[in-house]
Amino acid sequence: MLKFLARGTALAAMIAASSLAHAETLKMWGPEQITEPLVAQLWNGIKADFEKANPGVTVEFMPPTGTISNGAVQAAIQSDVGPDVILTNSGIGRISVVKNAKQVMPLTEQYEKRGWKDKIYPWLYTELKGQFGGEIYEVPDGLDALGIWYHKDLFAQAGWKIPATWAEFETLMKSIRDTGLQPIAIGPRTTGSAGHLFGNLMQSASGKDVVGKALRREIAWDDPSVAAGAIRLQKLVEAGYIKKEMAGLDLDGASRLWFNKRAAMFVAGPWFTANARKAGYDLANAGYAPMPSDIKGAAMPTGGVGWSWLVPVNSKQPELAMKWIDFMLSDAVMKKRAQDPASTMIYPREIPGLEPPTPVLKAIFATAAGGVGYNPSVYLPGTVLDTYFQVIQGLISGQIGGEDGMKQLQAKMAEAK
Amino acid sequence: MVSPETPGSKVMGPLSTTPAVAGHTGGKPARMSRPRTAGSIPADGDARTAFWLMAPALALYAVFTLLPIVATFWLSFNSSAGFNTSASFVGVGNYAKAAQDPIVWKSLVHTFIWLAYHVVMAGGLGLLLALAVSRLRITQVFFRTAFFLPHLVSLAVVGVIWANIYDPFFGLLNTALTRIGLGAFTQGWLSDPALVLFSVNVASSWQGFGLYMLLFIAGLQNIDRSLYDAAEVDGANALQKLIYVTLPGLREVMTFVVSLAMINGLKGFATVFVMTNGGPFYQSELITTYIYRLAFQSQDHGLAAVLCILLSLLAIVITIVFNRWRARLSR
Incomplete structure (x- = not known):
């Protein structure tokens, strides 16, 4: 009996050892x-x-x-x-x-x-x-395909819609602000979130070609054609369409503001569906549109x-x-x-x-099928990224102007290999 | 490790308290020796035993402290993008780069402000609460424990909790201010450049004051009661007793607490990293957070090493200067 047990144990050990060897x-x-x-x-x-x-x-x-x-x-x-x-x-x-x-x-x-x-x-x-x-x-x-997420019900009740031109978009933001809601929520403490909105603004203000050239260093970042997006962000902050306090928010904090319908719009990509689900937000109520632009064909999501x-x-x-x-x-x-x-x-x-x-994913896929612009967070050299995100924080907290911010960015781009 | 004893053993065993006596050494000057006792260890054995007993600790110290220090110095003279890359010698290039980097200077200033906030808020609150709690009779243990509890919470968790408290739209602080009719005082606690360092430091100090409070309570318990009795006889009021008896009695503890708070202040990292990541626009950047950013985000290990050395020097210099100042005051 003992012999049998010993053999059995040895056999089991050999099998275990051989399976471990292959595991x-x-x-x-x-x-x-x-x-x-x-x-x-x-x-x-x-x-x-x-x-x-x-x-x-x-x-x-x-x-x-x-x-x-x-x-x-x-x-x-x-x-x-x-x-x-x-x-x-x-x-x-x-x-x-x-x-x-x-x-x-x-x-x-x-x-x-x-x-x-x-x-x-x-x-x-x-x-x-x-x-x-x-x-x-x-x-x-x-x-990724970053664009504007909005609440369908809120927009329908107020008769709002994402317009085609920048001037109309500013009017929309004014209407939203006047109701006591935050027009756009942003959480720049999470660096990616800062870049999402900023990339959209650059695309809207400068178009894909100009942003592409800036990323390839064919145009300086402080060139007026590139700096337009930064100046746009500065003006949105000055007008109170983006509150300075948002510089202290991270992605979760800003999302919370949007999910609770205290903010009307949020710049995000398809991944935001996961955040929405986690927050218990009804995804059927989420609308998606590219940021308006006065440049023909430039109203497109950004990504990469x-x-x-x-x-x-x-x-x-x-x-x-x-x-x-x-x-x-x-x-x-x-x-x-x-x-x-x-x-x-x-x-x-x-x-x-x-x-x-x-x-909402269907809407994102359909919008992205028409082309996707650059999200600089994805394309900028690693050594420039930190300055890029800090400049965005500086713009939102009102510490720096658009032109100065882009000058700092250009200086860092010049240093980068 | 015990070797047989021979006449003329050289030194005392580690646990012996018996005075050594002179012994004959064949015309040579008498050496110190000690009486033969059971289990005593000869000199060579002592040294060897001591070495082997210390070896594990020495090895750990060498691997985890000395080598990293040497490596940091070496790195500071090299340009390196990471541990997998070949480093190239750049001399004092990284030091020059650090001197020209405006963020280094900004983070240095912030580090000093942070340190001062920490000493005043965490140390000061620790002292105030120690004075209050030490007067309690029945509830002292409860309050001592309650005030110490935040110290048991990880700084990263503290950062997350306080970031939510400071949330400008849903946070406890702004909501409470609004509810009690003080809406005009609501702030962007983490977005206002003038407030952010203070706000984050409050969170960090909240986590730290409990330890300092306990140290002060221990110090208070060591003050001779008769000094208070004498002061009372002399007609001293509570404030005078505090100034002339309590605070001088806490001098040694205070030196220790302030040194500790300064070193902890210099090491400040986790709450800033979690709550602001150095922002907005570098307004809460400390040397420590910038080191992390350089080493792990930008992979500029050379410059990060220079800042590590700078931080270590700061800690050493501040501690020495403070202790000398204290020593001069107490003379």
């Missing part, structure tokens, strides 16, 4: 809203499918503690016990920070080897190839690559990380995500027959 864990950083039940449900399903397709592999989610903008991603990578694959806010500005610090792997070869270049929009691949001398460090997961997959240079499972990205780019997973009620973004390639899960 692999992929540590994944993200997604941001993983703690939200609906999002968690979607990602747990994806995780289960991946684990089923890759026996012996366990995917472990690491809830993100922040982004590249606040240094959390860099700190996680530097710890050397960080994630094997990362999903985070991206764009050339942010990616350049981790690329310059040699914290992420180049993935160019994988685009060819694994066919990733055919799994994203051709224009997106061309854009990525043009960023770091042909080397690519990210795989886009989602695109919003979220990307990155593989840290110290990933313990680089091959598995590539497999995971393969899996995420597959038709099955992309369609599953796009149709899921937890969906919060525009996907990096066209998904035929896709029916967005909420009316």
Whole structure:
């Protein structure tokens, strides 16, 4: 009996040891809203499918503690016990920070080897190839399209609508302010939120071509054609359409103002559906429109690559990380995500027959189909971003004028490599 | 580690309190030795034992304190974008860059203001509450505990709580002011450039005063009661007793508390990072938050290292100057 037990135990130990030898864990950083039940449900399903397709592999989610903008991603990578694959806010500005610090792997070869270049929009691949001398460090997961969110019921009751011209938009803001509501809520303590509104204002005041030229340094940031957006923000603050007190708000605080209908408009992207759901806001009541512009064709959302997959240079499972990205780019997973009620973004390639899960997402997708302008937060060099966000805070808190702010920004751009 | 004792053992064992006696050493000058006792350790053994006992602590100290200090100095003379990049020697380039960076100067000024606020608000409140609480008889333990509780809350959590209290539209503070008819006093506590550093420091000091209060209470308990009796006999009133008995009696504790508060003030980071991230427009930027921003956001490790050295020097100089000043006063 004892012999039998001993043999049984030894056999069990051998099986356990052999399965342990084959067991692999992929540590994944993200997604941001993983703690939200609906999002968690979607990602747990994806995780289960991946684990089923890759026996012996366990995917472990690491809830993100922040982004590249606040240094959390860099700190996680530097710890050397960080994630094997990362999903985070991206764009050339942010990616350049981790690329310059040699914290992420180049993935160019994988685009060819694994066919990733055919799994994203051709224009997106061309854009990525043009960023770091042909080397690519990210795989886009989602695109952003930032525009004005408004309450359909509030607008209908007051007879308001998002107009076509800037002058009419100012009139609208005056009407809103006169009712005691905040025309626009903004939470610039969260840097991204500051950039969302400012990018929209730049697009509206200068148009896509001018903003693009400024980002490529073909025009100075303090050139009047570029500084127009900053001056517009200064004037909105001076007119009381954006309260100075908002400089002390973060994204949550500003969102709260909008969800409680104390603010009429909010500049955000498709991801705001997750915030709205969390706040219990009825998404059917959310309307979406681009910021009005007097420049023909310039009334469009701003955006760019919003979220990307990155593989840290110290990933313990680089091959598995590539497999995971393969899996995420597959038709099955992309369609599953796009149709899921937890969906919060525009996907990096066209998904035929896709029916967005909420009316507001449908409106965003339709608006973005007409073109998307630049969100400078995504395209500015990493070393300039901090100044960019601080200048926006300075404009909202009334500490600096539009022209001076853009001069500071230009000085920083001139310093940046 | 205990070696056999030999005649003429050199030094005393670590726990021995017996005076050493002179012994014969064959014409050589007499060495200190001690009586042979069971379990005593010879000199070489002592040194070796001491070394091995200290080795783990020394190793940890070297790895986590000395090496980082050396690395910080090394980094400050190099241009480095991160631990995975090759650093290039730039001499005093980073120091020159720091001197020309207006945000460094701004954050330095803010750090001094922050430090002063912390000493006055956290230290001052700690002293006031210690004086009040120490007079209580039955409820002293309750209030001592209640006032100390905020100190147990993480600074990051404190930051989140106070950021909500300061929310200009939904926050407790502005709402309360409006409800009691003081709506004219509502402020953008975190957006007003003139207020933001003060507002954030209130949150930080709220978290810190409990510790200082306990230290002051301990100091108050050590003051000789007879001094108060004598003062009363001399007809001193409460204020005079405070000025001439209590405060002089707290001198040593006060020196300690002020030193501690100054060092804690210099280390201020978490509440600013959570509540304002240095904004708006650098109005609450401290040296510490700027170091974080440079090191982890901009990946400018060289400049960040220079500011780390500057911060350390500040802490050393401030502490030395303050203690010398106190020593001169007490002479």
